[in-house]
Amino acid sequence: MLMNYIDKVAAYAVIYQGWKPYYKYIKSDSKNVYSVVSAINVTTFVTVIWLYVYGYYANKYSFDQTGMANVYHVGMHALSSIGHHAIIGTCQ
Numbered sequence: 357m358l359m360n361y362i363d364k365v366a367a368y369a370v371i372y373q374g375w376k377p378y379y380k381y382i383k384s385d386s387k388n389v390y391s392v393v394s395a396i397n398v399t400t401f402v403t404v405i406w407l408y409v410y411g412y413y414a415n416k417y418s419f420d421q422t423g424m425a426n427v428y429h430v431g432m433h434a435l436s437s438i439g440h441h442a443i444i445g446t447c448q
Contacts, residue, residue, distance in 0.1 A: 374443050377444075377446060377447045378446065381446035382394070393445060396438065400435045404432050404436055407432055417432075
């Protein structure tokens, strides 16, 4: 149970650390809301949240009782990585 809480704190820290530069990017120019980077960030973030929250309540995806849970969990990490790399691209 302790590891679950540590994992959640780490996940929230990653979300916060990704939000800060993305927010600066959005505030720097109002047209940035319609950029490809914004589309990537919003799409990946919403998809990961949907996979996690819906999957939790429906016992699907990362919470599936079969061997596919690991595949979905890896996929969530891959989507998160894509989103965060898009954020890194805005910081340059």
